[in-house]
Amino acid sequence: MADVTLKPIGNFDLTVEAEVVTPDNFAGKSADEIGKLLVWQGPAEYPLSDYFSVEGNGGSSAEDTTIIVDGDIPRVKRIGQEMTAGKVLIKGSAGMHMGSAMSGGEIIIEGDADSWVGMEMSGGSIHIKGNTKDHLGSAYRGSWKGMTGGRITVDGDAVSQVGGGLSGGEIIIGGSVKHFCGIRISSGLIYVKGNAFRTVGAEMTGGTIVIGGCIERFTPGFTLEDVESDLKFGDIECPGEYKKFTGDYAIPQKGKGTMYVSCDSNECL
Amino acid sequence: MAGTIAIKNGYVYDPLNDINGEMMDIFIQDGKVVTELSGAGMKDVKEIDAKGKTVMPGGVDSHSHVAGAKVNVGRMMRPEDHYKHYQKKTPLTHSGCGYSVPSVYLGGYEYSKMGYTTVFEAAVPPMEARHTHEEMRSTPMLDMGGYLVLGNNWFLMRYFKEGDLDKAAAYISWMMRTHKTYGIKCVNPAGVENWGWGENVGALDQENIHFEITPEDIIKSLTELNEKLGIPMPVHLHANNLGHPGCWEITRDSLKIPKNVRAKPNTDVEWAETKKNAKRHESVYLTHCQFNAFGGTSWRDFESGVKGITDYVNSVDHVVMDSGCVPFGDATVMTGDGPAIHDLYMLTGHKWSNTDVECECGSGVLPFEYLKGNPVHSVQWAMGLEVLLYVKDAWKSIMTTDSPNGGPFTKYPQVIAWLMSNKARQDTIEECHKWAQDRSGIGGETREMDLFEIATITRANPARTIGMSYRKGTLGIGADGDVAIYDIDPKSLEVNDYESIIRGFENAAYTIKAGEVVSQMGEIVAIPEKNTFYSDIAVDDEAEQSMLKDVKKWFKYYTLGFERYPTPDKYLANPTPIQVNAEK
Numbered sequence: 001m002a003d004v005t006l007k008p009i010g011n012f013d014l015t016v017e018a019e020v021v022t023p024d025n026f027a028g029k030s031a032d033e034i035g036k037l038l039v040w041q042g043p044a045e046y047p048l049s050d051y052f053s054v055e056g057n058g059g060s061s062a063e064d065t066t067i068i069v070d071g072d073i074p075r076v077k078r079i080g081q082e083m084t085a086g087k088v089l090i091k092g093s094a095g096m097h098m099g100s101a102m103s104g105g106e107i108i109i110e111g112d113a114d115s116w117v118g119m120e121m122s123g124g125s126i127h128i129k130g131n132t133k134d135h136l137g138s139a140y141r142g143s144w145k146g147m148t149g150g151r152i153t154v155d156g157d158a159v160s161q162v163g164g165g166l167s168g169g170e171i172i173i174g175g176s177v178k179h180f181c182g183i184r185i186s187s188g189l190i191y192v193k194g195n196a197f198r199t200v201g202a203e204m205t206g207g208t209i210v211i212g213g214c215i216e217r218f219t220p221g222f223t224l225e226d227v228e229s230d231l232k233f234g235d236i237e238c239p240g241e242y243k244k245f246t247g248d249y250a251i252p253q254k255g256k257g258t259m260y261v262s263c264d265s266n267e268c269l
Numbered sequence: 270m271a272g273t274i275a276i277k278n279g280y281v282y283d284p285l286n287d288i289n290g291e292m293m294d295i296f297i298q299d300g301k302v303v304t305e306l307s308g309a310g311m312k313d314v315k316e317i318d319a320k321g322k323t324v325m326p327g328g329v330d331s332h333s334h335v336a337g338a339k340v341n342v343g344r345m346m347r348p349e350d351h352y353k354h355y356q357k358k359t360p361l362t363h364s365g366c367g368y369s370v371p372s373v374y375l376g377g378y379e380y381s382k383m384g385y386t387t388v389f390e391a392a393v394p395p396m397e398a399r400h401t402h403e404e405m406r407s408t409p410m411l412d413m414g415g416y417l418v419l420g421n422n423w424f425l426m427r428y429f430k431e432g433d434l435d436k437a438a439a440y441i442s443w444m445m446r447t448h449k450t451y452g453i454k455c456v457n458p459a460g461v462e463n464w465g466w467g468e469n470v471g472a473l474d475q476e477n478i479h480f481e482i483t484p485e486d487i488i489k490s491l492t493e494l495n496e497k498l499g500i501p502m503p504v505h506l507h508a509n510n511l512g513h514p515g516c517w518e519i520t521r522d523s524l525k526i527p528k529n530v531r532a533k534p535n536t537d538v539e540w541a542e543t544k545k546n547a548k549r550h551e552s553v554y555l556t557h558c559q560f561n562a563f564g565g566t567s568w569r570d571f572e573s574g575v576k577g578i579t580d581y582v583n584s585v586d587h588v589v590m591d592s593g594c595v596p597f598g599d600a601t602v603m604t605g606d607g608p609a610i611h612d613l614y615m616l617t618g619h620k621w622s623n624t625d626v627e628c629e630c631g632s633g634v635l636p637f638e639y640l641k642g643n644p645v646h647s648v649q650w651a652m653g654l655e656v657l658l659y660v661k662d663a664w665k666s667i668m669t670t671d672s673p674n675g676g677p678f679t680k681y682p683q684v685i686a687w688l689m690s691n692k693a694r695q696d697t698i699e700e701c702h703k704w705a706q707d708r709s710g711i712g713g714e715t716r717e718m719d720l721f722e723i724a725t726i727t728r729a730n731p732a733r734t735i736g737m738s739y740r741k742g743t744l745g746i747g748a749d750g751d752v753a754i755y756d757i758d759p760k761s762l763e764v765n766d767y768e769s770i771i772r773g774f775e776n777a778a779y780t781i782k783a784g785e786v787v788s789q790m791g792e793i794v795a796i797p798e799k800n801t802f803y804s805d806i807a808v809d810d811e812a813e814q815s816m817l818k819d820v821k822k823w824f825k826y827y828t829l830g831f832e833r834y835p836t837p838d839k840y841l842a843n844p845t846p847i848q849v850n851a852e853k
Contacts, residue, residue, distance in 0.1 A: 139349070142350075
């Protein structure tokens, strides 16, 4: 296992597009070569070493490579984009599009992450220990298919459009979410332990959403089917008593999705 | 700049001159094909060695959707179609993006890379003509023109109802000139009008709401007027009930309506030398036959109904049609047939857009993905190929994907491979849902088209059908110097190795437009001048004046002023009117 440590040294007045920072790209390269990889900032390309000091060489393959970013990089985007294996550890907060379209490997973010984490990812895992913003594991704007595989775990809160268009994989949120959680999902699982505000599961055609807290405004188009307790989806356990709804009946592909809502926090439903 | 070019030793395919793979030289001077180069021309001649290569006239697409309001709606509603498929700018070319609905620049480049030089936009709503022309003007590399949508025009339907065909003729000729368009497009006659009230029509003799005229009336009147006016192309007909299981019967019956209408295209143009008669004799041009040829009675017993149509087409001489092939993958469905799009929305639940173009026509747009594993899609794939393979005479069929309805035009090389190689088809059937085998005849069809037939259905016949063969789709003396040279050696071509066919047609070794090399092995090397063709029809002044009085009165129902209605010349790249002589 080879570690490459990147230490931010500034120059982030414009955001940096760092899709080259993946174990796939770092594998087989020396610290020097890694520093020479080009990233976009505004209209021009500059070497990675303008923004980070690089220590350690890449491993023999992506699998053997771990990238450690030692510091906050909220203005660096696209780290881990399209990675297939290996590990990325961010010891701070990260920018947008972390792990977009990744198909394997592991990303751990110790701080917060910005929007679009894990957009259309198909495999691997992302763990955010802080909070994140919008479009977690969702589809690109206008697209029907979001994340198709893998797992995203967020210990804190997320905001809107969590898992928009989800077609596979799992998203687990420790905290709460806001609007359009699980809009248009067709498969996969979203488990929110905290509260959701409104439009949960709008236009869903399949898949499962579990809300452990309170839904402020429940989506019309769902019908109550049953009450179940202590749900289990593989290794994911959702303790407590849940009302089981199906939907969304507001669209032509009627009601093949399932939504579980905590009984305790949603007495009025 | 029109150059002087000598293309040496290529295997030439020019169906209009019965040239089938003969090794010969082609000379181009001042943008036109000539017998030989004269003294002055010899000086700066550019010689291209086409030894071991296939030489064809530049590709002509007589039915594509590349410019105008609904194409633009497709672009706007599909950001996901654009972000993964893009091209950076170069010193010569613009940047561009989009897969099934590319930006205008990218569309032009991609057509050129495949050896195409002429593309006609198949649906121009009159009120959107300015916009369509603006986009065509910005589409590089291609000579273009557009078909005016007239099948559900209120003003025309009123004249039809009153039986005033003289005024209707005057109206059509005035509209062609006003909007600088080339031919007549008729979409779901009488049905699109009903869609304004949430209805459709289901039979040829069903009267529509308010106007009380039938699809039959409209098809009959339009095809008769088309010939009376001498318009270069036949009426481009999108039949009723499209996309519904069982629709093949109404399609066949629609084709019977203009059976006795005699084709009389009458244009004042100089014709390139051709051995075959380069004038059309068809009175109707059926568009995207595949979508019009659904069999069965529901989606459960859905099957190919292509044979019913091709049997009829094989037995008569007044029909020509394009295929509307489905090459699988991403597509964007866009049509003037609003109700058809609504039905697709009910089926798929996708985002969709519907528009009513005031008193003239309507349209709809919806993203679509054709999957090999989907039973209906796999049959549709088979049907598109059946249309081309079942029609015995290649001069009755044209290869299209109804781009981007069946799939984007960039899939043409793949479609050609299926037509030329039985193995390519068999291999695809293996990957498809079993319906493709069970509910169509494609599995048992062993016909393999040769390069001559491919040249017929991709350049010679589209050009002839739309009356452009006086300068396009042939390499006869006097024709435009539009040539596609493909890196395919007919002598060693092995059709079982169909990947080589796809590779060959994907990137032409050379695309030459008016004697200038414009793209080479997938790279754009020059941006040529382009022309926009339209029909300039001469008619009786008196009829026109009395018709215009009606139109001006009628304009109180429009949201724009009469003065703002016409498309001025400046909206067109090199406006090229074609003089058409109406019967007096």
